[in-house]
Amino acid sequence: MSNHQHMTPYFEYKRQFTGVGLNEVQQQAAMHDKGPLLLLASPGSGKTTTLIMRIGYLIEEKGVQPSRIKAITFSRASAQDMKERYARFFPELAGRSPDFSTIHSFAFEVLREHLHRHGTRYRMIDSPSEQSADKPGKSAILRDIFREVNREYPTDDQMEELMRYISLIKNKLLSDSRLSEAKCDVPKAEIIFKEYESFKRNGSSELLVDYDDMLTIANEALATDVELLTRYQNRYDYVMTDESQDTSFVQHEIVTKLVASHGNLVVVADDDQSIYGWRAAEPRYLLEFQTKYPNASVLKMEQNYRSTPNIVDAANRFIKRNKTRYEKNMFTVNAADEPILITELPDYRVQAKYVVEKIADIDPSQWGDVAVLYRNNVSSIMLMNALELADIPYYMKDGDNRFFSHWIVEDVLNFMRMTFNDKRPDLLERIHMKLNCYITKKQMAELLALGMDGDETVFEAMIRGVTLQDYQIKQLEAAAATFAGMRGASPLNAIRTIRDKLGYDKTLDKMCERMGFRKEYLSGILSTLEEIAEPHHTMEAFAARLKELEQGMKQSKYNKAGNAITLSTFHSAKGLEFEHVYMIDLIDGIIPSADDRMKEKQGRPDEMEEAARLFYVGITRAKRRLELLYYRKKDGDAVSPSPFVSDVHRIQHPPTEVTARDAALQSARNSKGVEASVPTNPKAIRELSGLTEGREVSHRVFGTGTIVRLDGDSVEIKFGERVKRLSANICVEKGLLE
Structure with missing residues (x-):
């Protein structure tokens, strides 16, 4: 320095x-x-x-x-x-x-001395070395309490959410009367928390202490x-x-x-x-x-000693969108280099292949200085798959093997197993709640008690011996035909059939409504499974590939010292720096998430500002080359680029009053006697800074109105009793407002 x-x-x-x-x-x-x-x-x-x-x-x-x-x-x-x-x-x-x-x-040093002075014996329940069959750890204790309270086993997602909730309560020092300040989607979370705290004090001969209790x-x-x-x-x-x-x-x-x-x-x-x-x-x-x-x-x-002026200036101006912050002006005297590259891809499915092709063009000796960053861990799986196929080594700072044991992955594999053997009631038991046959727990218990008759399928046995509604018989017959038709299908077609004809996507929609799961996260898992499935011809090959990827993730942590690409979430990348950085999945709904958007609309902007800070952390990891990637379609549905990407685009390409190209086009049109598409208006607002909340403006179609809200590229204007949402960038570029 x-x-x-x-x-x-x-x-x-x-x-x-x-x-x-x-x-x-x-x-x-x-x-x-x-x-x-x-x-x-x-x-x-x-x-x-x-x-x-x-x-x-x-x-x-x-x-x-x-x-x-x-x-x-x-x-x-x-x-x-x-x-x-x-x-x-x-x-x-x-x-x-x-x-x-x-x-x-x-904190542990203080705790140890304090408890010793009071003669209190304790055991750390987060420490694997202090856990055994008769001395359960934190996860085992919470699972047992969840099961007692809710009469069912928790999913991995629910356990993760429960752990986060308990940690939040402790770190915010919330008293019992303030527990409602900590939000949690797990059923009866508050009761589970209180039972957990009681068990730690009274359920053992020693005080049970978790990681947050130390504090x-x-x-x-x-x-x-x-x-x-x-x-x-x-x-x-x-x-x-x-x-x-x-x-x-x-x-x-x-x-x-x-x-x-x-x-x-x-x-x-x-x-x-x-x-x-x-x-x-x-x-x-x-x-x-x-x-x-x-x-x-x-x-x-x-x-800033790390990055080029192009990156530093964009990051500095971007983060000013946040209101709850100290005013700072980051700068650098480093030499200028390439501008930030913003890439639009037609579809989510080509993203991993595109990134890997770009990495393959970099000198392999420089791969250790390349990172691919993303918000959600699920994004790493498709990258791992593409990197392995291209024989490019990778290091995962925070590899999350839970993807491979996620209940959605297990569901898909169980659906596939049913195509090989539709005579196993135990398989149907695992997926009956996810099928569009509306099989109840009571009906499933009847089937299990019934016993199978020779070569009949579970669907035939259910129609023969279980009390059903009339509509269920048709549904079961249709499901049986669908499973039979899936035999020998490619794994990609099988997953699409499971999602569509067997009703799995609709089931997920209902679960998200009922249990508060994040739809975009669950959809991301299914999209990733389709990506992995695409090149394979058999379901066995697909299942084997999942095992290979799981093993590859475990092995990747040993590549840290090697010349490997770094795959990391934005969170885990903080404090790191790389010559080349690719930021992927930059679409509205992921960063910011749908939840961030919803809370902002409810007048709680904290999560949206944190999402912007997360994006800021990502772009400031890059020293010289930074590429932001988004796509137009995912799972056949249109998606929009993250508003943060739009912000960076505007920072790098600010709208000018009339660009040289526009002037040439205008001149050409006028010389041919063709009226210009946008007449020059000397009163038009030509700078984004001219759009401020509360300002009265005039639109040549909608008339006079008042700007009521600015949100990234969007400007909301109240014309009479109606509020119109327009693109701020287009309004300025085209001179639509005065």
Whole structure:
């Protein structure tokens, strides 16, 4: 990180020794030695380097003992990175290191001491080493409680949602009277939570503690045990927290108590990269920092050392769409390079092949500096499939094997198994609720008790011996014929038959309405299965391919050190950087999600702003080349590009009053005596900045109206009693409003 600005003697000496120089703002932050400081660090601005240099400055220039400095990080990887950089920058301080740790490991230290002082035995139920048949872990406990409360087994999705819900409650420190503030689609979630908490306290001879309890118990201990709090406060004179935009309310509370006696707190964060609201991160803490600490300083590290001006400028202007943020202006002095490439594909099905073809054109020695990013883990499966077929190695930072055991995948395989053997009641039992035959649980129990007669199919047995409604007989006969007709079909045609003729898609629609599942996510799984199925001729080959991909995902984590393509969610890519970045599945309904849209319409814009921050994190991973991809069709239905992509397009190609090409066309039309399609209007609004909420405008067709809402490319205008939704870009380009 070279810099030609004036440096103090200490930092000039360190620059000569390490090759790392600090700019003016970085030096100010590194030299801050008393009182609270909020350091707002834009992507690629060198925040970790600045933190480490501050530690060195405190030790070598201010004479602070290393052990009196506490550095708290969000993840173990960040803590390890800081330790390694400290050792590299300050080899002369070997063996004299500050206390680097995650907030959870610090909380565990407090918890352990607190419970020991009170003679309380405990067991960590998130730790596999402390689980056994007679000592169940968190998942097993929750599954049992769910089953007792709901009289059925939970799905993997419900377990994941339940875990998220419980974690949210703990991290937000919600009391029983405020549980309704945490939303959960799992049936009777509040009852399950209360039963779970009761079981941890009373269901064992020892206190059961999960990962989030470490935080709540530590916070409670510091609040009630004055001697314990004083001892920890006296241990550290300087505390700094990294990635503070990802910190939850209970974590902030722990840090606040720790620094209360001296106030020497440096908080490093970027409110524009706060992307863990669903995990209880509290970015508002940053916005209220000066209220909590009235004497606090605020510094902004806005220089980006990572990316080209094309990427930095687009990212900087894009994130300004958010309202709940600190005003910052990220910039770079790096050399210009290619603009951001925005690619429209005709259909979802060609996306993975397109990306892999682009990667194949890159020098294989550079593959380690290429990443494909996406919002949902399901997007990775089609990429894995295409990369393996092209013999291109890949590394998955957060491979999620749950796709292969997802109930939708299992359903599809069970439907296929029925085509091979329609004489097995146990197979029908697994899918009878997903068929369009409306078989009840009672009818299924009758069939199982009936026993099969020779070579008859389950459908024949059901018609013979189970009490049915008249319409069900026709449905069962139709289903039997459909299964028989599927024998020998290609797996792709089989999946389409399952979705359409056997009613699986309609079943999913009803489940989404009843249980709150996200339709776009479930549809994505089915689309991915179709993608995998397409080249295969038999259902056996399709099932074998799923096994191969599952194994490939498990193996991919060993490719980190190799020259492999990185596949990652936007969330897991934070903190990383790559020469080439492809961002895929950028369509409305995925980013932002339908849920983000709905909540914004309900007057809750937080999720939409977080979706924008997630997109911002994605584009700021790229150093030189960034490509954004969307498509026009998915599963035969038309889809729209993400409004975020439209924003980037407008930033790169702002509408001008009259482009040279338009002027030439206008001249040609006029010379031929043809009236121009859009007459020049000197009063027309020709800049997007001219469209503001509350402004009165005139449209030559709809008359006079008032702008009531701006949303990406959309502008809503109230003409009399009617509200029209128009494209802001087209209105400006065509001069439709004055």
